[in-house]
Amino acid sequence: MNASGTWLIAIGRLALILGAGVLAAAPFLFAPAQLQILTQFLSLLVIAIMWNLLAGYADIVSIGQHAFVGIGAYAFFAFAALAGVNPYLSLLLGGVTAFVFAVPIMLVIFRLRAAYLAVGSWVVAETLMLGAGKLSAFGGGSGVSVPISVVKAFGAQAAARYATIYWLAFALAALALVSTYLLMRSKVGIGLTAMRDNEEGAGSVGVNLIALRVLCFLWTAPFLGIAGGVITLQKLRVAPPASFSITDWTVYVIFIVVIGGIGSFEGPIIGAIVFFLIREYLAEIGLWHFILLGVLSIAVILVEPRGLWGLARRFVSDDLIPASFRPPRQPVMSARIASENAEAS
Amino acid sequence: MAAIWINQIVQGVLLGGLYAMFAMGLSLSIGVMQFVNIAHGDLIVLVSFLLLTLTSGLGLPPLLAAAITLPIAFVGGFLLQRLLLQRVLGKGVLPIILVTFGLSIIIQNGLLSAYGADTRKVAGGAIETATIPIGGGVNIGVLPFIIFLSAIVLIFALDRLLYHTRLGARIRAVSDDVATANLIGLKSARIYAVAMGVVGATIAISAAFMSVWTNFDPSSGPSRLLVAFEAVVLGGLGSLWGTLVGGVALGVAQAIGAQFDAAWQILAGHILFLVIFVIRPQGLFPRN
Amino acid sequence: MSDALLNIENLSVFYGEFRALFGVDIAVKAGEIVSMIGANGAGKSSLLKAIVGQVGRIEGRIAFDGDDLARLSTPEIVARGVALVPEGRRLFPSLTVEENLTIGQEIGRGGDLGFDEIYRYFPILWEKRRQKTRELSGGQQQMAALARALLANPRLLLCDEISLGLAPVAIAALYQVIPTIRDRGVAILLVEQDITRALAVADRFYCLLGGRVNLSGLPRETTRETVAHHYFGG
Numbered sequence: 001m002n003a004s005g006t007w008l009i010a011i012g013r014l015a016l017i018l019g020a021g022v023l024a025a026a027p028f029l030f031a032p033a034q035l036q037i038l039t040q041f042l043s044l045l046v047i048a049i050m051w052n053l054l055a056g057y058a059d060i061v062s063i064g065q066h067a068f069v070g071i072g073a074y075a076f077f078a079f080a081a082l083a084g085v086n087p088y089l090s091l092l093l094g095g096v097t098a099f100v101f102a103v104p105i106m107l108v109i110f111r112l113r114a115a116y117l118a119v120g121s122w123v124v125a126e127t128l129m130l131g132a133g134k135l136s137a138f139g140g141g142s143g144v145s146v147p148i149s150v151v152k153a154f155g156a157q158a159a160a161r162y163a164t165i166y167w168l169a170f171a172l173a174a175l176a177l178v179s180t181y182l183l184m185r186s187k188v189g190i191g192l193t194a195m196r197d198n199e200e201g202a203g204s205v206g207v208n209l210i211a212l213r214v215l216c217f218l219w220t221a222p223f224l225g226i227a228g229g230v231i232t233l234q235k236l237r238v239a240p241p242a243s244f245s246i247t248d249w250t251v252y253v254i255f256i257v258v259i260g261g262i263g264s265f266e267g268p269i270i271g272a273i274v275f276f277l278i279r280e281y282l283a284e285i286g287l288w289h290f291i292l293l294g295v296l297s298i299a300v301i302l303v304e305p306r307g308l309w310g311l312a313r314r315f316v317s318d319d320l321i322p323a324s325f326r327p328p329r330q331p332v333m334s335a336r337i338a339s340e341n342a343e344a345s
Numbered sequence: 346m347a348a349i350w351i352n353q354i355v356q357g358v359l360l361g362g363l364y365a366m367f368a369m370g371l372s373l374s375i376g377v378m379q380f381v382n383i384a385h386g387d388l389i390v391l392v393s394f395l396l397l398t399l400t401s402g403l404g405l406p407p408l409l410a411a412a413i414t415l416p417i418a419f420v421g422g423f424l425l426q427r428l429l430l431q432r433v434l435g436k437g438v439l440p441i442i443l444v445t446f447g448l449s450i451i452i453q454n455g456l457l458s459a460y461g462a463d464t465r466k467v468a469g470g471a472i473e474t475a476t477i478p479i480g481g482g483v484n485i486g487v488l489p490f491i492i493f494l495s496a497i498v499l500i501f502a503l504d505r506l507l508y509h510t511r512l513g514a515r516i517r518a519v520s521d522d523v524a525t526a527n528l529i530g531l532k533s534a535r536i537y538a539v540a541m542g543v544v545g546a547t548i549a550i551s552a553a554f555m556s557v558w559t560n561f562d563p564s565s566g567p568s569r570l571l572v573a574f575e576a577v578v579l580g581g582l583g584s585l586w587g588t589l590v591g592g593v594a595l596g597v598a599q600a601i602g603a604q605f606d607a608a609w610q611i612l613a614g615h616i617l618f619l620v621i622f623v624i625r626p627q628g629l630f631p632r633n
Numbered sequence: 634m635s636d637a638l639l640n641i642e643n644l645s646v647f648y649g650e651f652r653a654l655f656g657v658d659i660a661v662k663a664g665e666i667v668s669m670i671g672a673n674g675a676g677k678s679s680l681l682k683a684i685v686g687q688v689g690r691i692e693g694r695i696a697f698d699g700d701d702l703a704r705l706s707t708p709e710i711v712a713r714g715v716a717l718v719p720e721g722r723r724l725f726p727s728l729t730v731e732e733n734l735t736i737g738q739e740i741g742r743g744g745d746l747g748f749d750e751i752y753r754y755f756p757i758l759w760e761k762r763r764q765k766t767r768e769l770s771g772g773q774q775q776m777a778a779l780a781r782a783l784l785a786n787p788r789l790l791l792c793d794e795i796s797l798g799l800a801p802v803a804i805a806a807l808y809q810v811i812p813t814i815r816d817r818g819v820a821i822l823l824v825e826q827d828i829t830r831a832l833a834v835a836d837r838f839y840c841l842l843g844g845r846v847n848l849s850g851l852p853r854e855t856t857r858e859t860v861a862h863h864y865f866g867g
Binding site: 130246251254286 | 446
């Protein structure tokens, strides 16, 4: 690795650490309006990290993960507002509920492969959203506000509430990042990477492949569920289209991960930053920012499938957060496969 | 009382014909190129808006407008495959999903900014309200009936194309084994593009019927995709007639659900799909 | 060999970083059968794939009747009169025998070898012409694969291990047809692991080992010991 590469990596890691520090101290540094944006940023980051885990590492492309966000939102409301459970505990229970739902959902959609699984997961999410709209206890199709008592449990004054909710989002994001990172550095991650590199050999370790995918799918559910609760605290209401919003929790998330860099840990972070910058500074172009995001995503897939971080990796030869799976830039065969090819002659 | 229910169910069956038409193109692209085009529903809506512009914008009669969109959609499908989708085929699961997903978002928002969010409909004239009484208080709408018959004709036509023409043999060849096709000298990219052109034609036909029968708006795409997908999977991958059965089953489920309210209408379709899928994941009439 | 139809000069084949052929020279004349023998991994399939344009990176020259095939795409090469019978038959399983053969005929040059003659060579294919090829036995499939290539009226026929996995009766039936094709003036390049078959039918032969030609000549002038020695290396 050349000297400038080493320096770039050091600077990058320093930036990460500084960024984390700023985020940790944010309520002391930023006004409520900006704090709310950062809270949204962190919530979206959690969902992005989880989607990246599924699509970038475990080869599960789901466009229905927003179902778990909605489940977590509604579960949080059920425990906190309807059953009177401690609101902080209710957040956790939202995650547990999402996990419980994840088991049958997984059993259904894992019968489908690849793109069928993607659309199948979408069908499941739609069904759950419509089903939620049938529950009168939650306000039916138009939803209902979170009761003041529950809201106040997070802080009597607005400023304190914003800070508490922010720190909840921060804690969730930090937990999501660190724990998923450790998961990918463990045998699970190594197993997944090995499976990705060695498609032919996957057959001989077929059982393990399924077990690993199951693990990753179930791993993401509780994080998404708790995120759903946190998001509900920001929106202050549950409603089918908002809590189960495919736009907010799937479309944006996919764009974030793809543009930032799928299959790496830096990717979702970079993607989320870019996304929020586009949203803040290009807000006046309205609808066109969707079109821009769509065009950017397609351009990324065609030009550099590993996203912005993949572009950066062309100049920097190591990761800031070393746990990447790197899909090949072109269909280059490894030496082993090449020699097998030639052996067939 | 019974007449109301029978009317609804008949309506549901005929609706299934429209759903089957949506699903034909999806079934073809899934079977031949092995990908699920997430923008499929949005393409149907795109052509519908094109028809709208031709009819109310330029004042053309609906049949002429439909006849114009047919070759446009064929060429559109051909170029879409040739210029964009071909470049991400064979590179794994993710890229094609992401590209068609991005395309879906671009189309939806492009239509939204060009036409606004209002629901639209293409005026079809007297045929929209004409009905045929078949006794016992049961009426069949002429338009839905024509649509159902057209779906059957379309299936026959596609079957004929795939199993009794040279092009059809080549399309089936590349869907069997594209690597071998390349090895012996077939131009698989061109065959894929033609197949996608055929898909475009089915999209144009579906759009023509849909835009006259029901309302649509820029965000209608995803719901068309989901119902088409469900019809294909329910019917069994690779079976065109199975797709018709799947579509009819969904239409009837929705008609029954509609008796309660609009949300139950859509929910009933999804629930039927999930239940049948869990019991019989390979669908009702799977090929091979 | 300047009067050869196929003249391969200094051919090297690369799969990424991996090199499968090292500067190979091969020539095949019209109306002759050339056998190429070699063990697994010697590079035989790579050579055939390179000729039809299915290998990413090659160096050297593949001259076919004056044209350099290295710069052409597979459909262009096939249209010029090169037909491949791929290793493992590689028919289209859900298509009928007739449909498979028709595709072979359509992508070829056109010529006087048609279905009548093919069905005379392989009567079983006429019997099974309406059946899907996945319902045929291994030997019948191999006949269909050969028939598909022949219907393209090639000037150069490439056969990749057509005897692999077949019963002796089936192999014999196939190898009866090969000389007949040669006598029509077609240049035939046979790749085989089965040394006896390959040398029995060949006019000339090459032996490949580790991506290099290490022996060539006339079968009747070469001893079995020499052949075995070069086949296995030593």
